[in-house]
Amino acid sequence: MxxxxxxxxxxATSAKGTSRGSGGARRRMPRIPDxxxxxxxxxxxxxxxxxxxxxxHLIPMIVGxxxxxxxxxxxxxxxxxxxxxxxxxxxxxxxxFDAPIGEALLHSFFVTCVFTFFAVGLAWLLGVAAxxxxxxxxRGRGVLRTIFxxxxxxxxxxxxxxxxxxxxxxxxxxxxVLHDQLGLTDQPSFWLIGDNSIYALIIVSVWKGWxxxxxxxxxxxxxxxxxxxxxxSIDGAGIWQQIRKITxxxxxxxxxxxxxxLFLWTFNDFNTPxxxxxxxxxxxxxxxxxxxxxxxxxxxxxxxxxxxxxxxxLFLLVVTAVYLFFTSRGRKGSRA
Amino acid sequence: xxHLRAAAAVTLAISVAAGxxxxxxxxxxxxxxxxxxxxxxxxxxxxxxxxxxxxxxxxPELKKFEKETxxxxxxxxxxxxxxxxxxxxxxxxxxGPDVLNIGNTWSAxxxxxxxxxxxxxxxxxxxxxxxxxxxxxxxxxGKEGEPPAAVPLYSLSYALYYNKKMFADAGITTPPATWxxxxxxxxxxxxxxxxxxxxxxxxxxxxxxxTFVLGQQxxxxxxxxxxxxxxxSDGAVSAVKQYVDFMAKDKIIxxxxxxxxxxxxxxxxxxxxxxxxxxxxxxxxxxxxxxxPEDWGVAPVPVPAGAPGAGKQxxxxxxxxxxxxxxxxxxxxxxxxxxxxxxxxxxQKILCKTYGSIPPVKAAQSDxxxxxxxxxxxxxxxxxxxxxxxxVPNESQFETAVGTAVKELFADAAAGKPVxxxxxxxxxxxxxxTMQQ
Numbered sequence: 001m002x003x004x005x006x007x008x009x010x011x012a013t014s015a016k017g018t019s020r021g022s023g024g025a026r027r028r029m030p031r032i033p034d035x036x037x038x039x040x041x042x043x044x045x046x047x048x049x050x051x052x053x054x055x056x057h058l059i060p061m062i063v064g065x066x067x068x069x070x071x072x073x074x075x076x077x078x079x080x081x082x083x084x085x086x087x088x089x090x091x092x093x094x095x096x097f098d099a100p101i102g103e104a105l106l107h108s109f110f111v112t113c114v115f116t117f118f119a120v121g122l123a124w125l126l127g128v129a130a131x132x133x134x135x136x137x138x139r140g141r142g143v144l145r146t147i148f149x150x151x152x153x154x155x156x157x158x159x160x161x162x163x164x165x166x167x168x169x170x171x172x173x174x175x176x177v178l179h180d181q182l183g184l185t186d187q188p189s190f191w192l193i194g195d196n197s198i199y200a201l202i203i204v205s206v207w208k209g210w211x212x213x214x215x216x217x218x219x220x221x222x223x224x225x226x227x228x229x230x231x232x233s234i235d236g237a238g239i240w241q242q243i244r245k246i247t248x249x250x251x252x253x254x255x256x257x258x259x260x261x262l263f264l265w266t267f268n269d270f271n272t273p274x275x276x277x278x279x280x281x282x283x284x285x286x287x288x289x290x291x292x293x294x295x296x297x298x299x300x301x302x303x304x305x306x307x308x309x310x311x312x313x314l315f316l317l318v319v320t321a322v323y324l325f326f327t328s329r330g331r332k333g334s335r336a
Numbered sequence: 337x338x339h340l341r342a343a344a345a346v347t348l349a350i351s352v353a354a355g356x357x358x359x360x361x362x363x364x365x366x367x368x369x370x371x372x373x374x375x376x377x378x379x380x381x382x383x384x385x386x387x388x389x390x391x392x393x394x395x396p397e398l399k400k401f402e403k404e405t406x407x408x409x410x411x412x413x414x415x416x417x418x419x420x421x422x423x424x425x426x427x428x429x430x431x432g433p434d435v436l437n438i439g440n441t442w443s444a445x446x447x448x449x450x451x452x453x454x455x456x457x458x459x460x461x462x463x464x465x466x467x468x469x470x471x472x473x474x475x476x477x478g479k480e481g482e483p484p485a486a487v488p489l490y491s492l493s494y495a496l497y498y499n500k501k502m503f504a505d506a507g508i509t510t511p512p513a514t515w516x517x518x519x520x521x522x523x524x525x526x527x528x529x530x531x532x533x534x535x536x537x538x539x540x541x542x543x544x545x546x547t548f549v550l551g552q553q554x555x556x557x558x559x560x561x562x563x564x565x566x567x568x569s570d571g572a573v574s575a576v577k578q579y580v581d582f583m584a585k586d587k588i589i590x591x592x593x594x595x596x597x598x599x600x601x602x603x604x605x606x607x608x609x610x611x612x613x614x615x616x617x618x619x620x621x622x623x624x625x626x627x628x629p630e631d632w633g634v635a636p637v638p639v640p641a642g643a644p645g646a647g648k649q650x651x652x653x654x655x656x657x658x659x660x661x662x663x664x665x666x667x668x669x670x671x672x673x674x675x676x677x678x679x680x681x682x683x684q685k686i687l688c689k690t691y692g693s694i695p696p697v698k699a700a701q702s703d704x705x706x707x708x709x710x711x712x713x714x715x716x717x718x719x720x721x722x723x724x725x726x727x728v729p730n731e732s733q734f735e736t737a738v739g740t741a742v743k744e745l746f747a748d749a750a751a752g753k754p755v756x757x758x759x760x761x762x763x764x765x766x767x768x769x770t771m772q773q
Binding site for chain 2: 075078104299
């Protein structure tokens with residue numbers, strides 16, 4: 001469902017807010033026309049991007065925030081303006097952790113935290129390991145790099161559907177290997193329902209996410225001067241020490257952004273659980289994105305769903321702000 | 337530089353998060369008009385083997401309609417996975433088709449949005465009168481006591497499909513008519529890697545269809561008279577437990593069926609791995625998977641005792657497709673003409689024969705094609721022993737909540753965890769608590 005522009009006053013005020021730059025340029029116009037001609041050009045070039053950003057992201061977001069304050073159930077979706085304003089009721093419902101709806105949201109939040117921690121951690125670890133190993137030039141390096149990037153290049157749906165087939169209990173490849181070939185389990189396991197579903201989700205997510213980490217880190221490794229390693233090895237540093245004292249510190253700025261981006265993508269991931277489990281994910285793999293989808297589209301209660309989305313947005317903003325605060329402080333400290 | 341990067345990251349965070357924040361919409365103007373009397377847009381549900389096949393099946397009929405009335409129908413066949421979300425989007429934005437097909441279980445939910453044209457006596461008169469349709473089909477088109485939100489188009493019911501050879505090999509001569517017989521036969525059939533009954537444990541709608549009927553047999557409706565959720569009554573608990581027990585206790589459903597959601601149970605049946613399935617109009621699927629019509633038999637779905645009938649003898653939901661008109665259509669007269677055309681005796685015969693469904697129009701049922709063995713079972717069931725799913729606004733929530741509870745219970749059963757009255761009741765309790773009013 002894409003957004004349709006509404007006549008809400010919200011978007012108009014926000015449009016003014018975000019195009020602050022051009023407003024500033026206009027104020028200076030009578031005095032120094034030359035400078036705005038120079039200074040205005042970047043803003044002019046940014047204009048299409050800003051407009052698209054408004055249309056695709058900011059306006060729907062503001063509409064979503066407005067929706068979260070209304071009782072937008074199936075009785076009112078045909079005529080939004082008739083939906084009663086409910087103040088903070090939707091939020092109260094979402095954060096009342098003693099009641100079933102809040103409790104389910106909290107549970108979903110914890111599941112998502114655990115999932116994100118492992119999915120991001122493993123994707124990063126694999127990415128670093130592969131990038132470091134492929135740093136040396138050897139025969140077949142190009143082929144390996146290409147193969148490693150395949151999961152990133154595949155369309156998400158096609159890839160996850162394939163995984164869903166592989167995780168089938170009776171005919172899936174995973175059980176065929178684990179149970180039939182290796183005999184590791186007494187009985188074929190279920191991966192798409194029940195307790196194992198979180199493992200299936202993490203495996204697919206890591207498989208899908210690590211090539212991005214690999215790509216970023218591989219690029220970052222190219223920037224580390226070879227002399228550093230040569231000097232270190234003359235001083236008697238082994239491989240492990242070189243990785244610890246040269247590679248990892250040099251990757252720090254890239255890692256900071258990489259982990260943040262992976263965190264945001266993984267925490268919000270909707271495609272993977274939706275394609276893997278359908279509309280109703282097993283309790284153990286009930287990620288927050290799919291939980292919110294269910295709370296809005298399946299129950300047709302878009303007000304509560306929007307309130308949950310806004311809470312998620314706030315949480316991610318807070319995490320991002322705190323993360324940036326600490327990582328940038330660390331960087332300042334290391335410079336001093 | 338640092339600020340720039342921070343700002344960039346924050347923007348990124350906002351944009352990523354925006355992906356999950358709501359969606360836009362607009363308001364629609366109420367009431368139909370006749371501003372554009374020469375065209376209609378029609379969303380058809382996917383009834384045939386594929387979307388393309390449906391286009392080919394419907395195209396000549398739409399041409400016929402154009403010839404009769406001069407109205408050109410723009411057809412879009414919408415796959416089932418998208419249909420409800422598309423309808424919701426159309427309802428929200430006011431930008432929808434003039435005429436559309438809906439799953440009949442959504443009728444009351446969509447009726448509550450107020451976006452669909454109510455079929456009061458006057459509107460029914462325009463298409464030949466309410467009496468032309470079978471009562472149970474009209475009852476599945478909206479809340480009781482209110483004008484229906486749609487008109488029945490294709491009807492279906494559940495039946496028991498069984499593999500004749502597997503039955504003969506196990507020494508079973510007649511298909512089971514009661515659940516006790518089904519379990520007894522099932523135990524004879526479930527051996528050597530083969531299983532008696534197929535199920536779609538992870539298909540929420542199918543779980544609802546099956547447990548709803550068992551609920552009727554146990555005297556449970558899942559909703560009280562005021563339309564409030566009542567999932568934990570003794571009857572409802574017994575119904576759900578009985579269904580899951582086919583796997584947990586009776587062991588006549590293969591554990592792997594707990595994760596089935598894409599008609600894998602039909603493939604199992606066609607490949608001779610399971611001997612029975614409870615399904616609606618499965619013949620075309622079996623044929624497409626290489627079975628010959630003489631390989632399988634069709635019988636009414638079992639009941640606790642006696643013969644199928646009304647009330648506790650119910651043995652199927654009223655399944656089917658209804659046809660609705662969006663209230664804000666710009667061609668209200670044309671839309672009604674089109675509904676009249678599609679529900680005419682002649683079109684009903686043509687389309688229902690093609691799709692293997694039963695016409696909800698009484699006069700069309702007299703065609704001999706609907707007396708073939710399979711269709712006769714479906715037809716008799718519809719006429720005498722089928723009940724519509726609860727016609728309440730939050731029906732779709734019910735399907736998700738209780739359907740998920742059954743799915744989780746199947747997952748427990750498949751993993752060898754105990755399924756007791758208490759665990760069933762606890763799951764249903766949880767499902768009931770999530771129902772928002």
